[in-house]
Amino acid sequence: MDNKKLYGCAAIYNTPDEILSAAKEVRNSGYKKFDVHSPYPIHGMPKAMNLPPSKLGYAALIFGLSGAITALLLTFWISAIDYPLVIGGKPFFSFPAYIPVIFEVTVLSASVATVITMLFIFFKLPNNAHPLNDTEYMKKVSSDKYGIVIQADDDIFNESVVIDFLRKTGASEVFPIYFNDEELSVKPKILEPKFLLFLTATAIFTSGITYFTLNKLLYMTPFNWMMEQPKLNPQHSSIIFKDGFGMRTPVEGTVARGHLPYAFKNKPEDAGKYLVNPLPVSKSVLQLGQKKYDIYCSPCHGYHGEGDSRLRGQFPNPPSLHSEKVRNWSDGRIFHVITEGQNIMPSYSSQLTEDERWAIIHYIRVLQRSLNAKETDLQ
Amino acid sequence: MNHNAEISYIKKNIPSKVKSLGISLLIIGMLGIILSYYFDTARSAYNNIIIFLFLISIGVGSLFLISIEYLSGAVWSVPFRRIPEFLAGIILTLPIIVLPLIFNMSNVFEWLHPEILKIDELLKSKAPYLNQNFFIVRIFVFISIWLIFFYFLLRNSIKQDENKDQALTKKNIKFSAAFMPFFAITITFTAIDWLMSLEPHWFSTIFGVYYFSGSVLAALASSTIAIVLLNEKGYLLKGLSNDHYYSLGALLFAFVNFWAYIAFSQYLLIWYANLPEETIWFLNRWQGSWIYFSIGLIIIHFVVPYFGLLSQPSKMNPKRLLLMSIWILFAHYYDLFWLAIPNYSKNQVIFSWNEISFLVFAIGLLIIIFYAFANKFNLVPIGDPKLKRGIDFRL
Numbered sequence: 001m002d003n004k005k006l007y008g009c010a011a012i013y014n015t016p017d018e019i020l021s022a023a024k025e026v027r028n029s030g031y032k033k034f035d036v037h038s039p040y041p042i043h044g045m046p047k048a049m050n051l052p053p054s055k056l057g058y059a060a061l062i063f064g065l066s067g068a069i070t071a072l073l074l075t076f077w078i079s080a081i082d083y084p085l086v087i088g089g090k091p092f093f094s095f096p097a098y099i100p101v102i103f104e105v106t107v108l109s110a111s112v113a114t115v116i117t118m119l120f121i122f123f124k125l126p127n128n129a130h131p132l133n134d135t136e137y138m139k140k141v142s143s144d145k146y147g148i149v150i151q152a153d154d155d156i157f158n159e160s161v162v163i164d165f166l167r168k169t170g171a172s173e174v175f176p177i178y179f180n181d182e183e184l185s186v187k188p189k190i191l192e193p194k195f196l197l198f199l200t201a202t203a204i205f206t207s208g209i210t211y212f213t214l215n216k217l218l219y220m221t222p223f224n225w226m227m228e229q230p231k232l233n234p235q236h237s238s239i240i241f242k243d244g245f246g247m248r249t250p251v252e253g254t255v256a257r258g259h260l261p262y263a264f265k266n267k268p269e270d271a272g273k274y275l276v277n278p279l280p281v282s283k284s285v286l287q288l289g290q291k292k293y294d295i296y297c298s299p300c301h302g303y304h305g306e307g308d309s310r311l312r313g314q315f316p317n318p319p320s321l322h323s324e325k326v327r328n329w330s331d332g333r334i335f336h337v338i339t340e341g342q343n344i345m346p347s348y349s350s351q352l353t354e355d356e357r358w359a360i361i362h363y364i365r366v367l368q369r370s371l372n373a374k375e376t377d378l379q
Numbered sequence: 380m381n382h383n384a385e386i387s388y389i390k391k392n393i394p395s396k397v398k399s400l401g402i403s404l405l406i407i408g409m410l411g412i413i414l415s416y417y418f419d420t421a422r423s424a425y426n427n428i429i430i431f432l433f434l435i436s437i438g439v440g441s442l443f444l445i446s447i448e449y450l451s452g453a454v455w456s457v458p459f460r461r462i463p464e465f466l467a468g469i470i471l472t473l474p475i476i477v478l479p480l481i482f483n484m485s486n487v488f489e490w491l492h493p494e495i496l497k498i499d500e501l502l503k504s505k506a507p508y509l510n511q512n513f514f515i516v517r518i519f520v521f522i523s524i525w526l527i528f529f530y531f532l533l534r535n536s537i538k539q540d541e542n543k544d545q546a547l548t549k550k551n552i553k554f555s556a557a558f559m560p561f562f563a564i565t566i567t568f569t570a571i572d573w574l575m576s577l578e579p580h581w582f583s584t585i586f587g588v589y590y591f592s593g594s595v596l597a598a599l600a601s602s603t604i605a606i607v608l609l610n611e612k613g614y615l616l617k618g619l620s621n622d623h624y625y626s627l628g629a630l631l632f633a634f635v636n637f638w639a640y641i642a643f644s645q646y647l648l649i650w651y652a653n654l655p656e657e658t659i660w661f662l663n664r665w666q667g668s669w670i671y672f673s674i675g676l677i678i679i680h681f682v683v684p685y686f687g688l689l690s691q692p693s694k695m696n697p698k699r700l701l702l703m704s705i706w707i708l709f710a711h712y713y714d715l716f717w718l719a720i721p722n723y724s725k726n727q728v729i730f731s732w733n734e735i736s737f738l739v740f741a742i743g744l745l746i747i748i749f750y751a752f753a754n755k756f757n758l759v760p761i762g763d764p765k766l767k768r769g770i771d772f773r774l
Binding site for chain 2: 017
């Protein structure tokens with residue numbers, strides 16, 4: 001108890017109304033260095049103490065705005081640049097989805113940073129020593145009482161005068177507060193170079209580990225297999241083949257599906273002998289035959305195969321399909337004519353597939369029977 | 380025993396100027412409404428829905444404010460509790476305002492038409508709820524529930540002026556507690572019936588809360604207008620200070636934010652899920668000139684009141700508070716307009732004498748009702764045991 005110095009005179013009050021009027025009286029009496037302590041903020045106190053408007057709001061604004069901008073950049077960078085995923089068919093940068101994140105980060109950074117700023121400015125962090133700390137006075141005013149302290153270094157401070165004055169303002173208790181100078185001058189350990197070095201090393205280590213874990217150990221390439229498949233697109237080069245061409249010429253003798261080469265070129269008689277109509281006579285086959293006949297054959301041969309073309313003499317009329325010659329031809333012989341052409345009739349092999357040709361032949365047989373029916377047909 | 384011994388209240392009547400203003404607005408609006416119904420029934424029916432819900436917002440929202448005060452044991456709002464009590468009197472007129480709607484329902488509601496019901500499976504499955512008889516029964520049951528609670532809450536409060544009986548406050552607390560679940564259910568289903576069923580295929584589970592947030596704002600704003608006007612002219616008790624104004628402003632500010640929160644929640648979920656049957660509702664409000672109206676809703680209903688009420692001095696300044704309250708009341712009308720009219724006029728915002736006459740009528744009606752109650756009863760609940768504490772209230 002040697003180095004005790006007088007810090008100031010404290011007064012304790014029981015109600016917020018008393019402390020409000022007391023603060024006004026203290027201010028009016030000309031004291032400059034005094035402070036009021038209460039368990040919760042009392043509205044009207046800044047006015048009673050004649051304090052200028054608090055500038056803490058600006059700190060909140062700045063931190064809130066920087067939190068908002070940080071959150072916007074963070075969400076933008078994550079979901080539009082670094083790891084773009086298509087979510088719900090939305091564009092990579094879809095602002096409405098970011099609003100909740102931005103809101104939360106804004107509120108968080110504004111409130112936390114405001115409290116920290118307040119601690120730094122008003123309590124002079126990192127130095128947390130204060131003469132009032134760990135006193136009976138502080139215990140009271142942080143639970144259910146209200147207190148005023150007039151500091152001893154005020155210009156017009158006089159201990160006995162102040163104590164009398166505070167008593168008059170309606171204080172329930174008035175007492176002086178002493179403090180130990182040495183205790184206050186202890187430098188905070190937080191600023192020692194050793195600690196700062198340790199802090200820096202820890203920060204670098206932790207962020208290094210985090211970076212390594214997230215970017216190397218746990219990294220997964222974004223899913224874009226729909227876009228990048230291991231197949232070769234047309235007209236693209238290939239590294240597999242020596243000549244660098246992606247497209248290859250087929251092996252000799254390769255035949256495209258449904259395009260077998262015609263075996264009886266210029267051999268109409270052989271075609272008539274060896275080719276057999278593979279299609280059964282059925283309704284669907286005949287309907288196909290009729291359809292194709294009406295499209296490709298009827299313009300010259302006529303709808304009924306009588307050679308009555310609709311070409312009005314612009315093209316020589318073909319002979320009738322009802323002639324005895326054609327009637328006695330085998331299916332293969334007619335197939336040969338359709339495939340190769342005959343006289344001025346061109347080949348129809350590019351317009352009609354093989355099956356369609358066979359179907360047309362069935363339909364021609366039907367036409368022929370309609371004019372030259374067998375006796376059995378009439379029974 | 381008597382806490383209010385030192386309070387002396389001398390009742391001052393509101394000048395009859397106000398009454399003639401109200402009556403002239405009412406008559407002008409009435410003429411406009413009759414002409415409007417004569418020329419364009421469907422459009423008038425939509426406007427009728429808007430002012431019907433606008434008045435429900437103020438009336439039932441005021442009942443909510445009274446009940447909240449009783450339930451939370453708030454003292455700061457006691458000196459001007461009469462104002463929401465009088466404003467809740469608008470509930471008395473609701474059965475009359477809903478009548479033209481009952482006769483013109485088929486102009487507005489798609490689900491009423493049997494030929495649509497025949498081909499529409501979805502509406503057919505909703506028919507047990509959305510059918511004319513049940514619908515009409517529902518709204519009258521709701522109105523009678525509100526009337527019952529309005530009658531008892533006001534009667535006890537008035538009775539207390541004379542006999543200063545504290546037991547009446549306790550009774551009203553019980554009524555308020557009973558009112559809360561009824562309020563939640565009725566306000567939700569009112570919103571669903573009259574606004575959501577305008578587009579019967581569309582649905583949103585948050586819609587009731589959306590309307591609730593707007594309705595409390597409207598009740599609070601209209602009460603604040605009356606409180607500031609009356610207090611600045613000295614009709615209320617002396618001693619109401621910045622702290623009371625600040626509390627009103629803070630509550631307004633809180634509900635402005637609450638509305639924005641709910642509105643954005645509704646938008647975000649629908650935008651995210653991107654289901655055609657849900658997004659169509661917003662797309663209808665994003666077509667033609669409605670897009671500007673929709674963007675205007677964000678600015679009028681959130682941005683302007685937010686910055687207007689943000690700072691502490693602005694909540695304590697009576698002029699600013701009055702301005703913002705009028706603005707918020709208008710914003711609620713704007714909100715209801717945005718909810719209802721796109722179903723009538725697709726692609727194009729319409730606003731003409733039809734809309735104005737309905738709005739003028741609603742304002743006139745509010746003034747008349749308030750005037751009638753204010754001249755009949757005390758403007759301050761002088762018998763309330765919390766009155767003295769309410770006047771001495773400091774933050």
